[in-house]
Amino acid sequence: MKLDERGLLIVLSGPSGVGKGTVREALFKMPGHDLVYSISMTTRQPRDGEVNGREYLFISRDEFQERIRQNKFLEYAEFVNNYYGTPFDTIEQQLSEGKEVVLEIEVNGALQVREKMKEAIFIFIAPPTMEDLYHRLRSRGTESPEIVEARCEKARREIELAYLYDYIVVNDTVENAADKVIAIIRAEHAKTERTIATYRKMFPKENNERK
């Protein structure tokens, strides 16, 4: 029985390197939840193995800037000379169909979404320790030392912003973190503010008369 039929916009965020992507992948493997992933657009080059339309929609800088002008992004950011953004187009439609839309975005982007979509659920994925985060950032090995250090610096600033989120989930194991996100989604659907309208339709005052 669903008292809340609209989907939730779930914003998975957290510092660079915390493993947001692996948590999101684990989430989508869990049965019984109608999750959809909102694919971001970016102007950066695909990494080895990345496919257009799967990890990202890869578009040109000109196209991206045109979409900014048309206000077609729920959020966007520029980082290390590349744009990353969340197209607004499909999200509202998916939510109204009862799908849970998962965004996996950087901290700055999440704060932009908060401005535009107050109903969204903001989950900060935290590392078990700062050392763990540095280790992940340094061992990724696909970028230059300068970019790695820029990411560490960014992560230090991002880690301070957890207090702005609704929930903090520690990525100690990917399964634990994904389980907690699922629990959050289920609990949010049971919140009185989301369910009371349907509840009142189910139990109208006139039907409570003595039978």
Add this chain to the structure above:
Amino acid sequence: MKLDERGLLIVLSGPSGVGKGTVREALFKMPGHDLVYSISMTTRQPRDGEVNGREYLFISRDEFQERIRQNKFLEYAEFVNNYYGTPFDTIEQQLSEGKEVVLEIEVNGALQVREKMKEAIFIFIAPPTMEDLYHRLRSRGTESPEIVEARCEKARREIELAYLYDYIVVNDTVENAADKVIAIIRAEHAKTERTIATYRKMFPKENNERK
């Protein structure tokens, strides 16, 4: 990894006959959760099969009124000439030990608890339909028709008060309802307001300096 080490006070409530007791029993059969049940005190006579200290602590009317005077109840109520109350003594201790304390109480009692323990989680167990609730109240068969009708009347008033709770969980099946309550407990422990203090100890600003 636990960012929130204090237990939660979970108030399971809802109209008479909705099946709060069976949801609570199912909850306690779920593995991996350190739940304790706060046993209520009552002045009513034990029903067949009820054991003192298991379903209720059965005490005399004089004892009950003495405990009211000493302010030893988190909440209490009188219904059909009998007192029912939740002793305050042990709850605070259990919460500080990290146990989740589950109260299963009437709607009036829940609203008293809200006054005294704002941090508690208030879950309204709702019937799938009003007819279902009437059916349960009438088929219990342990009380006179007058008492059954008094319960129906009370249930009609209680069903209106769901909006005062944090969550509404429909008892369509006991397993579904218990699953949702577990999800709520897990989600509440991840809430930023409960986790931020420990989080800040884990990631103090001085440790975020460049290493």
